[in-house]
Amino acid sequence: MARSKPTDSTAPSGRGKAATGPGSRGRTTGGATAASAVGAAGTGKAPKAGKAPKAPKLGKDGQPKVGRLKRFGNQARMIKQAYSLTAKNDPKLPWFMLIAFVVVAGLIELVAILFGAPFLFLPIAIVLGLLAAMIVFGRRAQGSAYRQVEGQPGAAAWVLEGMRGDWRVSSGVAGTAQLDSVHRVLGRPGVILVGEGSPTRVRGLIAQEKKKIARVVGDTPIYDITVGDEEGQVPLRKLSTHVMKLPRNLSAGEVNTLGRRLAALGGARMPVPGGPLPGGRQMTVSQRQVRRR
Known part of the structure; x- marks a missing residue:
């Protein structure tokens, strides 16, 4: 009859040594302990776990890139400012823009009615009407700027x-x-x-x-x-x-x-x-x- 080997319940297993041994503890927590000590010494506060903030992306000119929404907002403000300045010197500007919008959108809708789909072409008519109004605005703004600076030095x-x-x-x-x-x-x-x-x-x-x-x-x-x-x-x-x-x-x-x-x-x-x-300013x-x- 074969005898069974006695087992020692108090002897640590190989798995336990790997988990709790002094070498393992140094490898897993030594770096974190050192970083915590440096952070605590520098700020006096417990360090927070997290990723370092990413550096902003730079464009070709070396400046930080601007988001699309912010860029769109800047362009909208510039257009608004240009419109207000042009409208002061050209009171007929809103009427010309309105006429351009109505004519282009009306023509598109007339074609849509002939094809029997007026509501289907309505978004296209609005977009093309706005485009025509912006083209008229650009031409009138350029002409107004030239009239203001014409004859002035520079x-x-x-x-x-x-x-x-x-x-x-x-x-x-x-x-x-x-x-x-x-x-x-x-x-x-x-x-x-x-x-x-x-x-x-x-x-x-x-x-x-x-x-x-x-x-x-x-x-x-x-x-x-x-x-x-x-x-x-x-x-x-x-x-x-x-x-x-x-x-x-x-x-x-x-x-x-x-x-x-x-x-x-x-x-x-x-x-x-x-x-x-600039017009109206003294030299x-x-x-x-x-x-x-």
């Missing part, structure tokens, strides 16, 4: 700096005490010199600037434009369209190389305003001194 620079695309504008590279000025634009067409002010004085300024630039740019095309309503001049409201329609003669790499050359050209800027003077002391010279 108006051409204001238009050039608002163009879409890779245009490198240097405003006031040459000028006179009478606030005639020449602005330099670098882009795919080449170098563009835009003058505003008295035509007789501006022609001399453009000729001097063209001679100075020609030594640096080599065979790169140099265009000259004079802003005005006389024959051979470009009206302010058509300036951006005229510049963007010029032929593309340079590649992006050539534009960058040419930009570095022009930056090395240097030269002090003339005391010409970088943008139009500063320095601007009045320039006018008197």
